[in-house]
Amino acid sequence: MEKEYLKSTTQNYSKSGIDTIRIIYKYKSDLDIEVIKALGGVIDKYTYFPNREEVALVIKASECINGGIELTNLNDTLEIVKGLELELSISLGKLTRVDFSFDTLEKLEENKRKYRLFLECLDLKRRSGGVYETKKPIKEERRTGNLKTATKRQQTTVYNCEDKPRYAKIRLENRVEDIRLNESVEQVIKIELKKYIKELHKLEELVPMVEDFYINYLVEEYRRTIKKEFRTFTEFITWADKEQLILTERILKEVLKASKITTRFQVFVREFRRTRKESLKFTNKTEIKKILLIVKKELKKIT
Template identity: 65%
Template sequence: MEKEYLKSTTQKLLNCKGGVDTIGILFNTDIEIVDIKGLSGIIDKYTAITGKNEIILVVKPSQSINGGVELTDVKETLAFVEEIKIQLGLNGGTLKRIDFSVDLNEDFESNKKLFRLLLECLDIRRKSAGTYETKKPVKEKRKTGNLKITSKRVQTTAYNSSDKNRISKTRFENRILDIQTPEELEKRILYELKRYIKELHKLEELVPMVEDFYINFLIEEYKESKGKYFRTFTGFVEWADKEQLILTERVLKEVLKVSGITTRFQVFVREFRRTRKESLKFTNKTEIKKIILIVKKELKKIT
């Protein structure tokens, strides 16, 4: 079954690539911070002294290797870290942070419901607080921000990268923080990668649970706002759709049932779209399964 889905998305895979975006390593050293910041591939704002003779070195290998166009695989990442260690006279090193990312062909803005549903499913698996959107300041003239979920030690984000010099339009990033186990670098990286891929397995099966959350939320919102903020059910749907809350057909069908109007679902959708051409774009379980298979496939390549 997975082969069939991947075969149908061959074109989408052409410019997709997974890899390591950022790696953070703890070193025991008395080296001065000024001797590290500014070096190629070092992320200055995250690199810092954390204790006596202790420093966190945060590195983005792709920035130095290819100008940040493509993510680096595990081998390339470790080789770059070794170069930095030789350059600075560092030894050992314990993994504290690792960011695994996949660059995807899907346009972020037009596929926002897909990424929101994907993150909501992953959030249920992690038993976290839900997906939220990070807004950009008005002065940056950006109407929307990134979609993100956060748990105790992991942050996963889907964001628009079309304005950056990268191979694809969207980046799906999984940032693992506060890693405590003092293992050999490569061994720990591969463990965290395997753990992440396992999290994604059959994630699409959680779609109905996500739908239930959104259905219940929208029904409650409609009952509270009816006649107060929205004169009609159509007005409520227009707001909910703009807020990316109507993720699937089932969500709208269930809310429509309690709206009090007798219009059939297909008729309502057709009439709604008649004057709103780009509205009510639904995602579904099949699309989630496809995107998960792509992400897993690209992650497995990086070892």
């Protein structure tokens, strides 16, 4: 669908909200799982009976409110939950998953380095397993996939939404699972949201450490592959740039220095770009700080 709404928005459009939640209820009466899955707002493929006395409802409130085009705030989400509880005669559910998301009109293909650096900083703070990228099938015109980092309890993903019926082109989603708090659904959402916002505080200060990791990796790769897989330093940088491994100017400067090539940094970049117009698009700590300020401001609007 052509998004008429976008004609009245600016490129700074952004919105945060709750994407999906999972609530486990105890019940006494017989519930038909197929009837439950057919209810508005319930995601049928994830809703299930954990055992004979519990049902896990996975709910996407935005499906009821705006057809899934935009995210929903806490109050709207809770209203949909209350409606489902009345329909099924269940109550006092336990929240075990919540997805907090941030939407923007930025395109992932043009901003991949920035969001990769953002996730790398978050991954470093969480001491998780690293950032990786999913790829779309070759037959698809736009092959830009999603960027992810995950721990056992949290998964943060930068989704490419250009092929989805949404206003957003990028969705930054933080999924929290295995929640064991015994507070009400509303209170648990507020607690988990506060934790996430706190986790983002001063995250940009980890940028130099992420750069160090990329520098060390690229220097080792250069020494391992030069004259074997790559004939020249320029060929190596062409590969590294295509793989989105040169996130910042500092990374390239240090790799250039380690290569013993005598060309000055600015000269190398100018000559490299002369025949590769769309190459070496750097991000930096300032850009990460800016996106963090925007994301935290928008997340606070959820409640």
